[in-house]
Amino acid sequence: MTDAVAQAMVAIARADFVPPELRDQAKNDLPLPIGGGQTNSQPRTVANMLGLLDVRPGQRVLDVGAGSGWTTALLGHLVGPEGTVIGVELLPGLAEWGAGNMARYPMPWARVLPAEADQLGWPEEAPYDRILVSAQADELPEALVRQLRPGGVLVIPVRGTMLRVRGGDAGDHEVTLHGSYRFVPLR
Secondary structure: OOHHHHHHHHHOOHHHHOOHHHHHHOOOOOOEEEEOOEEEOOHHHHHHHHHHHOOOOOOEEEEEOOOOOHHHHHHHHHHOOOOEEEEEEOOHHHHHHHHHHHOOOOOOOEEEEEOOOOOOOOHHHOOEEEEEEOOEEOOOOHHHHOOEEEEEEEEEEEOOEEEEEEEOOOOOEEEEEEEEOOOOEOO
């Protein structure tokens, strides 16, 4: 875990992003249910994904599958006030709850929005320097790769394997594999 990620995980309390009845379990390294069949991912997994993403201050970041808002808040901490984070969540009630959780942290540069059912990501504000996907895809979604700035990084689980995708200048991309993970499906 990088120093920046470790600092973000201390500054942004996971307990603020889980249901009240599960807050005493927030320090445990396991996924916690947050409703709608979704989970707040285990801290070790989130730290690994953020390390692969290599977020820098001032970057524009898209957080797909924002859920409780925890990863959006962590990303907001990492990019700082000169950056931008857009978290999108497909389940409207969960998106509203995630936005409410985000309100505990004064970061107007980071927000959780309800995703559009007919589009993946948030193309109207692309391109992004970094894209984090906290749901498992069946294949690498080209719709998200197209939202990535050349030289940008996308981290996504695909068929149980964590991929790190670096966008190329000519529309090509480099993909590296980073271990096995389990996630809820990307819809």
